[in-house]
Each structure stands twice: as C-alpha cells, then as structure tokens.
Amino acid sequence: MRIGLLTEGGYPYATGDQRLWCDRLVQGLAQHEFDIYALSRSARQEDHGWIPLPPQVQRVRTAPLWAPEDDGRTYGRRERRRFVGHFKELAAAVCGEGDGFADGLYGLAELAHERGGLYAALRSELAVRVIESACRAHGARRTVRAAAVPDYLAFADQLERALRPLSLDWYGEDGLGAVDLCHAASGGSAALSGLVAKRFFGVPLLVTEYGVQLRAHYLAASDGELTAPVRALLAAFQGRLAAEVYAQASVITPGNTHARRWQEKCGADRAKLRTVYPGMEADRFAAVGEAVGEGADSGDPYTLVWVGRIDPAKDLIALLHAFAEVRKKEPLARLRLFGAPVREPEAATYLAHCKALAAQLFPDEAADAHAVGTNPVSFEEIGGPEAPEVADAYASGGVVVLSSVVEGFPISLVEAMFCGRATVSTDVGAVVEVIGGTGLVVPPRNPRALADACLALLRDPERRERLGAAARARALELFTIEQNLTAFRGIYLELISHSPVQREAVNEDGEPLPFAHPAEAYVPGHWAGGAPSKGRTPRWADGPGLVAAAAGTAGEASA
Structure with a gap:
C-alpha cells in the first residue's frame, strides 16, 4: 500500500523531532511505498539537509512553517x-x-x-x-x-503559520488524494494535511503522538514572549484543532499512558486509542546488557551516571544537591554527567551554572585510591569524535539516575534498562509506566528522597543486580524496534481492510494486475463505511474519482 507520512519539524530532515522513529518505521516496513510530506521549522533545519532515504520512499514534498509565504493571490x-x-x-x-x-x-x-x-x-x-x-x-x-x-x-x-498546510499543493489525485493511508507523525499542523485528505478524499487517518502536540504547545507558550490574550487564543485554537484531529482519526497511537491521558482529556475516543511504545535499538546496548547477564563487571559500584540533554527540565541542580548528601555518607561515591554537545546559548548558560554549583559543593579533595586529586563530579560529552559511546557511558557506573521535572517518554531510562542497570528516577511523565517496578522512583524536586534512593542501591549490590536484570528483560519485551514495527504493520493492514482501494495495481509493464485487491474491496457496505463513491471522490474534483472507476470495474465483473 502507499502511505502518506506527514511530519512537522522532523523526518526526513537530519535534525528535529520524530526523525529516528520515522526512519525506523520506513526502513522496517519495506513492503509498503511511502510518500513523505514534511513541514520544516527553521532555515537551519533545512540547511542540515536530509538523512539518506530508502528506495521505498517514492516522493518527498516539503514546505516551511518558519518563513512568510506570500502567494501573491488576492480575492475578489x-x-x-x-x-x-x-x-x-x-x-x-x-x-x-x-x-x-x-x-x-x-x-x-x-x-x-x-x-x-x-x-x-x-x-x-x-x-x-x-x-x-x-x-x-x-x-x-x-x-x-x-x-x-x-x-x-x-x-x-x-x-496563518498554523493553517499554512491548507494552502499547499499537496492535495489531489497526484498527492495525498492518491495514497491509501495518511499517517501523521504528530498532531497539530502535520495532522492538518491528513484532515484535508480525509475530508475531501476519504483517506483514512492514523495519528501517532509520542509527545502530545497540545501539551508541547502549552509548555512552549509559557515562555513569556506572547501576551496573555494571544496565548489564550493560540491555546484555544490548538485545543480545537486537537479535538478535530482526534475525532477524524481512525486510530490514535499514543506512545505511553501519560500521552493517552492527555488525548482522552482533549476528547479522543477510548475505542480509537492503542498504546504503541516507541521502538529503540536494543543492539547498541547488547554487549553491555549481555555482559551483566553473564555475571561480568557491571560498572563501578560507587559511581552514579546521568545521561541526557543539558536542559533546566532535567533538574541537574537537584541532582547535584542530592549527590552532596550521598557523598557525606559514601565518601567514595562519584557522579558522572554525560550530555550531548551544547549548542544553544540557554543550554550553555545552564551548564555553566551547574559546573559552578558543583565546584562550590565539591571542592577538589585529597587524593585517594578512588579519585586521584579529582572532583567527584565530572561533566563529559557524548557523541563527539573522542567522546565515549552512549553504551560505554551507561557501563561506567552501577546506578543510572534520572532527575527530571518534565519528561515525556524517558529515552535515557530505556537505554539504561537495555544495559541492565538499576535506576533511580523522578515520578514524571511516563517514568512509572516505563520502569514497571524494575527501579526506584521518587518525587521530583526532592533531593533528599533522590539521595536516599541512590544510597539504598549503592549499598546493596544484590538488589542492583536483581533490578538491572528485570529492567533489561522488560525493555527487551516492550521497547524494541521489532515490537513497534509489528504493531504498525497490523494497524496499517486493519485500516486498509476497512477502506476502499485508492488505485489500480499494475505490474512492471504497466498492465493491470489481476486479483491484486480482494473482491470485497469493491463492494459497498457497512464494513467500508459506506459506498466508495461517497468516500473517495474529492468535493473539488473535475471528474469521476479513482474509486468511481473501480466501482464501475466491479460492476462489469458482476455482470
């Protein structure tokens, strides 16, 4: 089948959201054809270019949301x-x-x-x-x-920017009107194109939200750049748009229960909701995880590890204060903070503040057998040419810590679970759902509780090993790429089975392919949501649509 994949600020661009899981989806479902309809968010994103695309991507059409697009049209x-x-x-x-x-x-x-x-x-x-x-x-x-x-x-x-997809030339029988299924990689503007295709062409719409777009908008709008009336108007518009997207979508796949609750509060029908966890590469962490399972070295038992993006939402300040309490009771303890290279000015300012606090809390101490003349807290980069690999970062310690105050789906936590590491996390976002009893969870913004949980695991190696093994087993069961692809493969087939065919199948010579579609695909009835001629002929079409022709073919076959 042909899938119209709708993205905003991500795939196929080399930077941005959803690019990784979209690429894994397209790569993993090679039996389908994909048309990519992408909205970019900045000139910088476009300058970085695209990631390599597999042959099943038939076409890519892009449009910017970041720059004015004066079409020069005036109305009478x-x-x-x-x-x-x-x-x-x-x-x-x-x-x-x-x-x-x-x-x-x-x-x-x-x-x-x-x-x-x-x-x-x-x-x-x-x-x-x-x-x-x-x-x-x-x-x-x-x-x-x-x-x-x-x-x-x-x-x-x-x-105007939010409604810009309405003005694009993506619609018609040479665009989204020709796909069998629209799959929106997020809500908001990306799903807006899917709404148009559903309304005027009857193309079924699948919406996937690993981070609820409306929630992200609420968080972004609180930065104070806009006045209160403008924020209220934008929030109301996004809320109405989310409700319409959820109402028209045939299936909605939240990435976790936290996102699912948001969708239900915004009006999504529970019958349409199916949780599909994002798939992650378990193979990257196989060597570390398997080594732990075989009883090999499970990292420095006195070292706490944090891995993530340098951002105030990660609350490294609370983590540093918690480690100060840990250090008082366990003098050999160390904290290694691994972060991606900092590029944004705000992140650089926050990193400088964290380093200043660490220097204040932990001045250089006397040399000992464990840390020779070094500060017990280290800030290290991952992803650079000479930096350690992500798996090696997790392997360097005995306990992995997550201290966030805002979190959607905690990717770093799942990576630690793949590595067989015991974890201490704050109760935010989907953390409890992901952990499922295989780690310790404490309230956010509570350094004392965070310190107590870390001390409990540092002092109990058997418990660390037991929790790490359980965490790895849970991650391999729920959060792999294979389970993600299996879920979407089934959803695609289910949706297309309830929808009339979009186009005639042809062979390599361009000749019609007999028996390419099941006979019931041409038969109007309750299972198809009505007669094909009502669902797939666009309101603005100049002539009969593809399904009208298909219905005629079916009629001739019946005769």
Whole structure:
C-alpha cells in the first residue's frame, strides 16, 4: 500500500523531532511505498539537509512553517465574502462562542484549494477585524476580551503559520488524494494535511503522538514572549484543532499512558486509542546488557551516571544537591554527567551554572585510591569524535539516575534498562509506566528522597543486580524496534481492510494486475463505511474519482 507520512519539524530532515522513529518505521516496513510530506521549522533545519532515504520512499514534498509565504493571490468580492463567512465560524469557536470550528476550517481549506492559498487573506485587515469582533463578542472568554490591536495582529500571524498546510499543493489525485493511508507523525499542523485528505478524499487517518502536540504547545507558550490574550487564543485554537484531529482519526497511537491521558482529556475516543511504545535499538546496548547477564563487571559500584540533554527540565541542580548528601555518607561515591554537545546559548548558560554549583559543593579533595586529586563530579560529552559511546557511558557506573521535572517518554531510562542497570528516577511523565517496578522512583524536586534512593542501591549490590536484570528483560519485551514495527504493520493492514482501494495495481509493464485487491474491496457496505463513491471522490474534483472507476470495474465483473 502507499502511505502518506506527514511530519512537522522532523523526518526526513537530519535534525528535529520524530526523525529516528520515522526512519525506523520506513526502513522496517519495506513492503509498503511511502510518500513523505514534511513541514520544516527553521532555515537551519533545512540547511542540515536530509538523512539518506530508502528506495521505498517514492516522493518527498516539503514546505516551511518558519518563513512568510506570500502567494501573491488576492480575492475578489465574492471570495472575500466566502472567506469572511468561514473565518468567522473558526474565530468564534476559538474565542469561545459556537461550534463551527470544523465547518470554518474545511471551508477555508476548500477556498484555499480553489483560489490558490490563504496567505494574503489571513494577514489582511479584514481578518484582523474578524478576530477583533470575535474577541469582543458576548460569549468570548474573559482573557480574550482584553486583547488589543497588537494582540490581533500577533494572533493573525501565528494563525496563518498554523493553517499554512491548507494552502499547499499537496492535495489531489497526484498527492495525498492518491495514497491509501495518511499517517501523521504528530498532531497539530502535520495532522492538518491528513484532515484535508480525509475530508475531501476519504483517506483514512492514523495519528501517532509520542509527545502530545497540545501539551508541547502549552509548555512552549509559557515562555513569556506572547501576551496573555494571544496565548489564550493560540491555546484555544490548538485545543480545537486537537479535538478535530482526534475525532477524524481512525486510530490514535499514543506512545505511553501519560500521552493517552492527555488525548482522552482533549476528547479522543477510548475505542480509537492503542498504546504503541516507541521502538529503540536494543543492539547498541547488547554487549553491555549481555555482559551483566553473564555475571561480568557491571560498572563501578560507587559511581552514579546521568545521561541526557543539558536542559533546566532535567533538574541537574537537584541532582547535584542530592549527590552532596550521598557523598557525606559514601565518601567514595562519584557522579558522572554525560550530555550531548551544547549548542544553544540557554543550554550553555545552564551548564555553566551547574559546573559552578558543583565546584562550590565539591571542592577538589585529597587524593585517594578512588579519585586521584579529582572532583567527584565530572561533566563529559557524548557523541563527539573522542567522546565515549552512549553504551560505554551507561557501563561506567552501577546506578543510572534520572532527575527530571518534565519528561515525556524517558529515552535515557530505556537505554539504561537495555544495559541492565538499576535506576533511580523522578515520578514524571511516563517514568512509572516505563520502569514497571524494575527501579526506584521518587518525587521530583526532592533531593533528599533522590539521595536516599541512590544510597539504598549503592549499598546493596544484590538488589542492583536483581533490578538491572528485570529492567533489561522488560525493555527487551516492550521497547524494541521489532515490537513497534509489528504493531504498525497490523494497524496499517486493519485500516486498509476497512477502506476502499485508492488505485489500480499494475505490474512492471504497466498492465493491470489481476486479483491484486480482494473482491470485497469493491463492494459497498457497512464494513467500508459506506459506498466508495461517497468516500473517495474529492468535493473539488473535475471528474469521476479513482474509486468511481473501480466501482464501475466491479460492476462489469458482476455482470
């Protein structure tokens, strides 16, 4: 089958989110064809280029969300009236009055397709007036009513970027209208293209969220750069969009129970939700994990290891204070912090602050047999040409620590489990679900509890070994690439079995391939969600759609 993979800020670009699991998905399901529809987030991301693509990727179409895209189109009087009508429905729903969000959204999508885009209309004075009227309406939220002209302009700018997928030339029988299934790698703008394909072509939509897009938006909007009315408007828009995505998706695959709860609160039907854990490369850590299983050296028993991205959300400050308590009771203890190379100014500032705190808490101590004239805390890089490998970082200690205050799916924790390491973690995100009783979990922002848990494992080698073995077994059962691919392989087949075929199968010579599709694929009925002619012919098509032709072929066969 042909899969339309929808991404935002990730695959096939060499940097960004979801690129790793998308690449593993495409590589692992080589029996299918993939068309990639990617939205980029920055010029820097585009400059880094793409990762190598396998032959099953048939085409790649990209569009930027980061730069203005003036299409040069202007609307006549009739089109302006249509735009105002649809935009009023959407704006009223965002401001808290009415339920016309979906009608307004799809009306704008149809107008964009017919007239070449929405850029000028969404940034026009007319759009600003519609936003102002919606904000001042009687049923608008209190925070929204406080908006002023700069807020209207800022929201119009953000809204144009979020709705930019509606104006792309990705739709039609040479684009998303020709795929058998749309698989959105996240919610938000990536899934917006899937909504259009579902609405006008009947293409089934699968949505995967390893980190809930709406939650990420809430966290990003709290940085203080936007005013309170603009944040309220954007949050309301993203909430309405998430609800529509969940309503139209045939299946939603959260990456963990934490994401699943968010989706349910945003209106997702429980019957559509299926947890699919992200697949990770167990082979990278096989040597370390198997060595522990065979009774070999399991790392320095006095060393705590932290691996991750240098970021305030990881709360290294609390970890350093906790280690100060550990050091008082276990003078031989060491803490090794392995982080990816720091590039962002904010991360560099945070790293400098952590190093200053470590120097203050642990001045150079007298030489001993364990640490000869060195500070018991070390900051080390991974991923560089002379830096240790990730597996070697985990192998260097006896206990792996995670001290985050915000976490989605804890990748570093799963890597430690693959390595057969006992872990101490804070109770955030999906940590408890991932650990499943194979490690110690403490409240976040509690250095004393973190220190006590670390001491308990440092002083009990048998317990460390027992927890590490159980953690490795759990990781191999739940978090491998194989289990991820098996889940999506089954979901793809299930969805396509409930949907009419999109295109005729042909052989190498371009001739029709007999018996390529099961006979029931052409038969309208309850299992297919209605007659094919209703689901797959786009509203704006100039002639009969592919399924109409397929239905005719089936009719001839019946005759």
